[in-house]
Amino acid sequence: MESTITGEDEVAVGLSVIDNNDIEHLIEMEFDGDIYHHCCDEYENNPALRTREDGEHVDQARRYARWHVYRERGYDTVPPTENPDRLMAALLGIAMLSNAAFEEHFGDLEERLHRHYDGSSVDLPFPDADPDDAIVYQKDVYLEPNPVEFEPPVLEQFLGRFEGDADSPALADGEISLADMDALAFEIAAVSGIHTLHNDGQGTEQVDYGEQPLDREPDARVEVMAFDPASVDSFQHYLVSHLAYQIRDRFLLMGVKPPVPFRAQGWGTYKGFQCQRFCSLYDEYWSSEATIQSWEPW
Incomplete structure (x- = not known):
């Protein structure tokens, strides 16, 4: 995951997030973490039409964007x-x-x-x-x-x-x-x-x-x-x-x-x-008996 802050004004922050599929998400959020704009051309706009994996990539990008703004700007954007x-x-x-x-x-x-x-x-x-x-x-x-x-x-x-x-x-x-x-x-x-x-x-x-x-x-x-x-x-x-x-x-x-x-x-x-x-992007880290192939989520 990579993220770059592309703009900021008195109420919101804009970001470009590159997910683990190398797909760009353009995200804008308020200082409380509310995301009011999320544009990504590679995934279906309608969540109901996305695969489980595509939906998870979208969710990962949103979570990472909130974390990046919190750590880079200090706003309390993460739940x-x-x-x-x-x-x-x-x-x-x-x-x-x-x-x-x-x-x-x-x-x-x-x-x-x-x-x-x-x-x-x-x-x-x-x-x-x-x-x-x-x-x-x-x-x-x-x-x-x-x-x-x-x-x-x-x-x-x-x-x-x-x-x-x-x-x-x-x-x-x-x-x-x-x-x-x-x-x-x-x-x-x-x-x-x-x-x-x-x-x-x-x-x-x-x-x-x-x-x-x-x-x-x-x-x-x-x-x-x-x-x-x-x-x-x-x-x-x-x-x-x-x-x-x-x-x-x-x-x-x-x-x-x-x-x-x-x-x-x-x-x-x-x-x-x-x-x-x-979701196939993850191993079963919750289980102490599972065999972990990688600690890298996809």
């Missing part, structure tokens, strides 16, 4: 829970929690997951849902200070501290070194109630949203497919790894190879899972 800098901040904030603080913020999520596997009755907010269907539990995370007000950006500062094997992921087991991280100290200001997403496997999705504690957009969203938390040594480490996999997915969905520390397999985003499962 908050899709921004790798915010995700990195949430990862660090959760990793730094004491056992008691982690239990306070995420104990209800761990308990909800346990109910699927300990013989308890699974109480879903949908009358037509089966506990054996695809169930994703989500929890929004609000941080202090603001992760997008750092220079250099949060993710770049973290990568600058990464001293592991250049060919190995840094965060695959949820264990990270917090030494020398004072400049990247984030507190969990609040978390939401639990959201429940149900997919019946036939193309129908429904979401029940929990309470939102603050009147602003969250910085990150934990979203885990129902699994037995007793299968992992530490649920806190699991969530840290999960956010690392989310960072991986956000780069892949921009058509970009993830930074080396995030090239690891495991459950990241629900959107990433859908794309990796059903």
Whole structure:
């Protein structure tokens, strides 16, 4: 992916994006990331007439354009829970929690997951849902200070501290070194109630949203497919790894190879899972058992 800012005025930015098919997209967006113009001669204008792969190339170009404007101009153009800098901040904030603080913020999520596997009755907010269907539990995370007000950006500062094997992921087991991280100290200001997403496997999705504690957009969203938390040594480490996999997915969905520390397999985003499962541009990075041919999305 390549992108060049072609113009800017007091309300909008224009870009030329070259996707991984070497096809140009001309995009114009407002400073909040709203894309009001997208021209590309090589793909069908009507999304319904595009192949799955062509549609994904179009979506990659839009995601990458927002990321490029955010990083080059500083405008908050990336949807908050899709921004790798915010995700990195949430990862660090959760990793730094004491056992008691982690239990306070995420104990209800761990308990909800346990109910699927300990013989308890699974109480879903949908009358037509089966506990054996695809169930994703989500929890929004609000941080202090603001992760997008750092220079250099949060993710770049973290990568600058990464001293592991250049060919190995840094965060695959949820264990990270917090030494020398004072400049990247984030507190969990609040978390939401639990959201429940149900997919019946036939193309129908429904979401029940929990309470939102603050009147602003969250910085990150934990979203885990129902699994037995007793299968992992530490649920806190699991969530840290999960956010690392989310960072991986956000780069892949921009058509970009993830930074080396995030090239690891495991459950990241629900959107990433859908794309990796059903679009040939991606390997199944969400699965720890899949054979990965390349970390380069096409």
